[in-house]
Amino acid sequence: xxxxxxxxxxxxxxxxxxxxxxxxxxxxxxxxxxxxxxxxxxxxxxxxxxxxxxxxxxxxxxxxxxxxxxxxxxxxxxxxxxxxxxxxxxxxxxxxxxxxxxxxxxxxxxxxxxxxxxxxxxxxxxxxxxxxxxxxxxxxxxxxxxxxxxxxxxxxxxxxxxxxxxxxxxxxxxxxxxxxxxxxxxxxxxxxxxxxxxxxxxxxxxxxxxxxxxxxxxxxxxxxxxxxxxxxxxxxxxxxxxxxxxxxxxxxxxxxxxxxxxxxxxxxxxxxxxxxxxxxxxxxxxxxxxxxxxxxxxxxxxxxxxxxxxxxxxxxxxxxxxxxxx
Amino acid sequence: xxxxxxxxxxxxxxxxxxxxxxxxxxxxxxxxxxxxxxxxxxxxxxxxxxxxxxxxxxxxxxxxxxxxxxxxxxxxxxxxxxxxxxxxxxxxxxxxxxxxxxxxxxxxxxxxxxxxxxxxxxxxxxxxxxxxxxxxxxxxxxxxxxxxxxxxxxxxxxxxxxxxxxxxxx
Numbered sequence: 001x002x003x004x005x006x007x008x009x010x011x012x013x014x015x016x017x018x019x020x021x022x023x024x025x026x027x028x029x030x031x032x033x034x035x036x037x038x039x040x041x042x043x044x045x046x047x048x049x050x051x052x053x054x055x056x057x058x059x060x061x062x063x064x065x066x067x068x069x070x071x072x073x074x075x076x077x078x079x080x081x082x083x084x085x086x087x088x089x090x091x092x093x094x095x096x097x098x099x100x101x102x103x104x105x106x107x108x109x110x111x112x113x114x115x116x117x118x119x120x121x122x123x124x125x126x127x128x129x130x131x132x133x134x135x136x137x138x139x140x141x142x143x144x145x146x147x148x149x150x151x152x153x154x155x156x157x158x159x160x161x162x163x164x165x166x167x168x169x170x171x172x173x174x175x176x177x178x179x180x181x182x183x184x185x186x187x188x189x190x191x192x193x194x195x196x197x198x199x200x201x202x203x204x205x206x207x208x209x210x211x212x213x214x215x216x217x218x219x220x221x222x223x224x225x226x227x228x229x230x231x232x233x234x235x236x237x238x239x240x241x242x243x244x245x246x247x248x249x250x251x252x253x254x255x256x257x258x259x260x261x262x263x264x265x266x267x268x269x270x271x272x273x274x275x276x277x278x279x280x281x282x283x284x285x286x287x288x289x290x291x292x293x294x295x296x297x298x299x300x301x302x303x304x305x306x307x308x309x310x311x312x313x314x315x316x317x318x319x320x321x322x323x324x325x326x
Numbered sequence: 327x328x329x330x331x332x333x334x335x336x337x338x339x340x341x342x343x344x345x346x347x348x349x350x351x352x353x354x355x356x357x358x359x360x361x362x363x364x365x366x367x368x369x370x371x372x373x374x375x376x377x378x379x380x381x382x383x384x385x386x387x388x389x390x391x392x393x394x395x396x397x398x399x400x401x402x403x404x405x406x407x408x409x410x411x412x413x414x415x416x417x418x419x420x421x422x423x424x425x426x427x428x429x430x431x432x433x434x435x436x437x438x439x440x441x442x443x444x445x446x447x448x449x450x451x452x453x454x455x456x457x458x459x460x461x462x463x464x465x466x467x468x469x470x471x472x473x474x475x476x477x478x479x480x481x482x483x484x485x486x487x488x489x490x491x492x493x494x495x496x
Contacts, residue, residue: 003475003479003484004447004475006479006482006484007443007447007475007478007479007482007484008447008448008450010424010427010428010447010482010484011351011428011443011444011447011448012448013424013425013428014351014424014425014427014428014429014448015344015347015348015350015351015448016347016350016356016425017343017344017346017347018342018343018346018347018356018359018360019343020338020339020342020343023338023342023364024331024334024335024338026364027334027364027367027368027371030364030365030368031368031371031372034368034372
């Protein structure tokens with residue numbers, strides 16, 4: 001058909017075939033790196049499993065250890081294991097009925113993740129990321145409209161919300177750190193679900209009209225050379241693979257608390273002479289839903305047996321980010 | 327088939343150049359396309375070494391490369407790595423007029439229509455092969471192709487009749 005043939009010819013002119021020279025050698029190098037990373041991972045997992053077994057044996061031996069005889073009428077032995085409360089998000093899709101639940105948004109929601117935080121001074125609040133329930137019930141995760149809602153007053157009902165969130169492929173509540181050190185928490189929302197965590201920073205502000213919620217954007221002049229134009233929402237990352245790592249940490253300075261995002265690559269990737277080539281971006285939160293970039297610093301440091309200097313923050317401004325790495 | 331050095335080298339000299347170009351057309355990113363195709367090829371190699379049977383290396387790599395490149399994160403990170411590795415600017419030769427027109431037209435399509443159109447019109451796959459590569463049924467491919475075809479024809483200024491044919495592309 002005429003149109004099909006025209007499209008074929010147009011596409012033929014548009015495609016730019018790649019040069020295969022050197023690709024086989026690249027594949028060999030990539031395969032070797034992959035094998036090395038797997039061996040390292042396997043070693044780490046083995047150590048973790050052994051450690052977990054030892055801890056389990058110790059805990060079980062304490063729980064089931066013979067106890068001193070008790071006087072009649074006194075209750076049994078309380079298990080000595082206590083689960084620490086965590087501010088990690090608790091995905092609860094399985095708990096949510098298909099019709100959704102009410103968190104005060106005026107419509108039912110599902111696929112709810114939540115994180116606790118102080119969004120007003122001294123008041124325990126909650127932030128939720130949730131999907132608006134459709135006419136046919138809960139849409140598949142990532143298909144529906146996702147919103148962020150915050151209970152500032154501590155009554156379990158949302159006081160303010162923001163949406164729709166831009167997610168790849170879905171968003172979840174991640175942490176509520178106090179990024180600016182003012183005694184109330186900001187919000188980190190995971191907007192990219194991948195082997196490393198993609199995060200966006202949100203701020204809650206209290207005023208005469210109630211609570212306001214919005215994403216934090218880059219204040220002028222920004223750092224356009226690094227892709228941080230004024231008005232852009234900084235994309236933060238946390239985590240890494242064998243040779244790339246992204247960290248987030250807070251530091252207190254005389255000018256106030258700042259948030260530092262470091263992205264680093266091990267170069268060369270599998271050498272004893274490797275160094276971390278790092279770029280560190282320092283943000284200072286303002287009072288108008290913006291963050292000023294106060295410093296962008298590039299540096300290198302040798303790759304050693306321990307974590308790099310910029311990975312020291314296993315907690316982010318006091319907000320628990322999971323198991324301690326120390 | 328067994329994926330070994332001979333098969334890999336043959337693939338690189340036959341299917342690889344056009345497959346990278348096709349994935350670049352669907353994703354809009356050449357470094358991401360190269361990274362995804364190489365990653366898919368490596369996975370095929372590793373699976374074959376473990377004894378897994380791969381019927382068609384080209385089909386398998388196409389499917390996996392498209393799956394890989396759909397991740398925006400992968401695209402961003404692979405571009406960053408590619409720029410760091412390559413001793414040349416991220417942008418190579420200036421794109422041709424055809425490339426600019428096609429890029430614009432494809433960018434306006436939904437992802438699935440974009441992929442179907444590129445596999446059909448650039449890699450010249452049959453609807454059955456497109457269905458297999460994208461893990462869709464043939465009916466879906468046909469209806470998707472119908473919509474993509476109409477949208478591309480309008481966007482590129484080419485029609486399905488002689489009059490439009492005579493005008494030629496913009």
